[in-house]
Amino acid sequence: MPAQSVSALRSLLAERFPERARRVGGGVPVGAASVDAALGGGLASGRLTELVCAPGAGGQTVLARLLASTRDARQRVALVDGADGFAPESLPGDMLRHLVWVRCRVPAEAFAAADIVVRDGNYAAVALDLRGCTERALRRTPSCVWYRLQRATEEGSVAVLVLTPCPIVPAVPWRLELAAPMALAAAGAPRDRLAAELSIRTDRSPHQAEELAG
């Protein structure tokens, strides 16, 4: 489709659905400079962002930075923990006051919980952590579950970060990949610096989609 047609279609949709057009934009900074730069400022509100994390590549560090950043901004966050891997001792106790942690056992519980929290309206960000779930179980998740989650997200103003072990979310507007594993030498480094230096690859973004359409 020519770029002009795409932009004309976007203008038409923004004109017909001004409420929807207004909701897009804004965002929740992750607090990791590398991730925020790749996302153009932070997690987009009303959108899903997929972060594909290789084991040990920094996914948990990004999550910890998101919690710290939202705590500073006094925004509420829900963590739907698909495999119950979050370690509260990784953060000072004061940095957890804004967090609602849902400890799931299986992906089905995580999807049911995510469906509820993205519609809640009290959260600025929701992290759906599916690392630790088997790839087979995730691949068995019907596409309609993902589309339902995307639609629910678009209806509100919550920013949703989905942490996955492999690219799994269909038609996601943002997909970043963390592939380089961390070394033990990083153990003493300040976490914000570690997060800033993470090696991020942008697999999919709305800008790329525009360029492709062009």
Add this chain to the structure above:
Amino acid sequence: MRFAVLTVPGFPLHALRRSDPSLAGRPCALVEGEGKKARLTEVSPEAAGAAPGLPASLAMTRCPGIILCRRGPAAETEAQRLLVAAAFTLSPRVESTAPGCCTIDLLGADPARAEALLRLRAAELTAIGLPARAGAGATPLLASHAARLASPVLVVADSAAFLAPLPLAFAEPTRAQEEVLRSWGIATLGALTALPKADVGGRLGADGAALWERAAGEAERVLRLVEPARSFAAEWAYEPPVESAEPLLFKLRRYAERVSLELRGAGLVAEKLSLTLLLEDESDHRREFRLPEPAADADGWLRILGEHLSGLRTPARVSGVRLVASPARLPGRQDGLFDTALRDPAAFWENLARLGAIVGDDRVGTPAHADTHRPGAFSLVRPAEAVAPAPAQVHAPAGPALRRFRPPWPALVTCASGAPRRIDAGRVGGAIRAALGPWLSEGGWWEPSAWAVETWQVELEAGGVYQLARTQAGWHVEGMLD
């Protein structure tokens, strides 16, 4: 109970009567077929002497004044939307199963509250022209059976006792299966499920085993969930156009009831109403009403709309109407300048209860560090009403964050010079390139539950930094630095 079914017996006729003011309180019936083959399919209670299956000509003789109608697809669509909207006020997971029937996944709902809400919703639907029944049970099939027998609500607690006396037809056997089972003297679901499932399957094949499962209420299925309404609007046309307020108000009420239910299902209220009258001369009359108090109350809306319409004169007859409600979230309280309290406390606590029902009450909450040095100790507390400003940090967090394996993986660790050199934990293993530690901690030595742990952080030559713990129970991989 995990599932509920909302159903409206005689749905096509009720839907039609809801949409047509001329049928209110008068004997009427739905007919199918043409000419002499026309027969009644649904009959209103006022039509004494008429019954479903009766030829139309005979019905007119037996019940003088009866109004015979065809099914109204538009009226049924609107009534189905109303039913679905009512279902969404109970749970976000709703299936529009069939005309006049919705199945609701009550996962996470409080059972006692869900039953009370089912009663309330059935009564509300009845009051607005759709006499609904509701059933609830452990499976969609059980809930469906319960709804068929409800008056108006039936919750199945003991599925075996509920199903046992029901006739075999509830399991929907084929004609051949029914004949075989009758010859065995089996007439109820209980008599069928008293037979071993394997034996029934052996004699009647896979279909017989499926029949047994249906009879036992075990037949599971995946619900085809529908999306909740995203726009809160209604539009309808008049043929022929109308020139008085009564027919306008009649339909306005019907559509406003549906839109308000859709708003309530989404946890929203209307802050503004927009009413557009499409006139016969292609012009229109549009008016916006900012509600004095945002609400999803159809009666309140109609008072405002009715007052406007009663004094309105239009240059031409009205051929269509469009009603749009602008949604807004009802703020539980006004935000202060430095206040970050809950915007919608009711939704927050209700959703927290739902989450607790899904994962367990002890698995949802705000994590708080436990008053001990024991690694990994924490408790989950009730989330705070307001998020206070974060105090300045004395020591900023350092290093990658830990991601725990729960439960930890048992491991065989080979040490040299007091430090781990090789690890074998099944899912992870190999030579260790570098190790940091040990960190020694112990506590509770004055109690029977005394503990002591030696913690290491190791980097494998194959890549990956893991946290190891050595206790009296041996070595474990506690998690990964990620």
